[in-house]
Amino acid sequence: MKRPLTTAVVAAAALLLAACGSPQAATDGAGPIRVGIVYSQSGPLATYGAQYAEGFKAGLAYATGGSGKVGDRAVEVTYVDDVGDPVKAVSAAKDLIGKGYQVLAGSTSSGVALQVAPLAAENKVLFVSGPAATDGLTGANKYTFRSGRQSYQDVLTAKSYLGDGKKVLVFAPDSAFGKSNVAAVTAVLGGAGATVTDIAVPANATDFTPFASQIKAAAPDLVFVAWAGTTAGAMWQALDQQGVLASTKVVTGLDIRASWAGFGAGGTKLNLLAHYFDGAADNPAYQALKAAVPDGKTDLFHPDGFAAAQMIVHAVQSSPDDADKMVAALEGHSFDSVKGKLTIRAEDHALLQPMFRAKLTDATTASPAGVVSAEDATPPAAAMKG
Incomplete structure (x- = not known):
């Protein structure tokens, strides 16, 4: 009789400990808000990825007032290298989703983004793509957004x-x-x-x-x-x-x-x-980014990372653990970012934004040659696929 009793007590204690440290604790408001960034740390687009990551870190600090928190919960960011390979990206995304991550971001390559987007819909997690410019992401599904421009x-x-x-x-x-x-x-x-x-x-x-x-x-x-x-x-x-x-x-x-x-x-x-170059626009978000990046020189894809962090912070403020509420918070949302005012079109998640014209005066200097308004650079609406 003693052996079963001892076994029962041990089992009960194990269950208690498991409950105290289970993944569910993170979704009850006690743990960090986990964000997975799957992007090109290496590979042919590694430089683009580096700019995106620098921009994301600066944008997260800006959007959270330097705290790195939403409410009393820290935003914990995990960076994973996909090498620009869709197969590696899908594997990494599945791994993060399996660990309970509700927010993914970062696709540098269009080919990668088009493979990760369906996973977001299948698993009902928020996906904010990065520099990937393919038009196919617009309207890809309810859970997919973009923080950069599209080819159109x-x-x-x-x-x-x-x-x-x-x-x-x-x-x-x-x-x-x-x-x-x-x-x-x-x-x-x-x-x-x-x-x-x-x-x-x-x-x-x-x-x-x-x-x-x-x-x-x-x-x-x-x-x-x-x-x-x-x-x-x-x-x-x-x-x-x-x-x-x-x-x-x-x-x-x-x-x-x-x-x-x-x-x-x-x-x-x-x-x-x-899409962007240093000096194309000047505003508080730009100044915050400029102060955060090496040598104060912003570049093409810094704004994509910065805007992604702003979008994610806004989304998780609505509900850190409910992707559907995050989606609802982002649809139709307008905010001031590095490029100026950005608006997420509700019906297909296109990111409406100003675009720029430029001329090179030499190999290191670009001069503004005009601004194309967000209205004049608005792509046609796409039908939401899922």
Whole structure:
């Protein structure tokens, strides 16, 4: 009789201890609010990821008044490297969800974001994507949001450069990011009466001379170049050497500052659309970011991380443990961030925001050349998929 009694007492004590330290305690308001950032710490987009992470940390401090808390609960952030690989990203996201994380963020790559988004819907967790620009994220599902711009907003910014031209060629990688840009240019400039063609470059290409020759032979009125990653310098050199920059109007996005030298001698000839560059806007959020980043030099994807932290803090203020209430808090929410006023469109979660034009005066200096209002850069509404 003594053995069963001892076993029962031990079992009861174990249950008591388990209850005191169980994961459920975190969802009863006693533990931290856990946020998982799955992004490119390494891989081809590691520099973008680093800027996003720096921006997120600065935005979290700004949104919480330096406390790192929402109410009396600390915001505990876990950073996981997906290497820009969708398979690794999905694995990491599943692991975090399995551990009880209710908030995910950070996708640097469009291909990664498109794979993580369905997980958010399946598991009913909040997902705030990062620099990933694919239009496919807008309206992806109820639980998916974005903290950066989308390709359609880039194209709307480029629209004014078309003038009376009718032949547009999109030069982009054969990837989710590239396809999104082709679709957006076709919709916007094609919808304005232009004939749009494209050259899809293999993602692993290193020799761009044959593709530059194809552009020259096509003789377009405007070339829209959508590019990201470490091969940009080689690509621009080929376009310049083959005379593309001198023979037609080339419009492209302004990448991170470190890439500007890669434009080469033709950089000052480009018509640049900009998601962001240091000095594009000036406000309290920008000043807070500037004070937090190395050397006080903000860059292209710092605002995406900053805005993500602001969005997440606002969402968890509504209910730290209920994703549906977080979603409701974000839908229609407007807030002041680094770029200016941002608004989350309720029906499809597009992030409405101002966009910028710029010119390079040299390899290290960008000058403002105009602001495209959030209204003029508003993408068409997408049907919510789930």
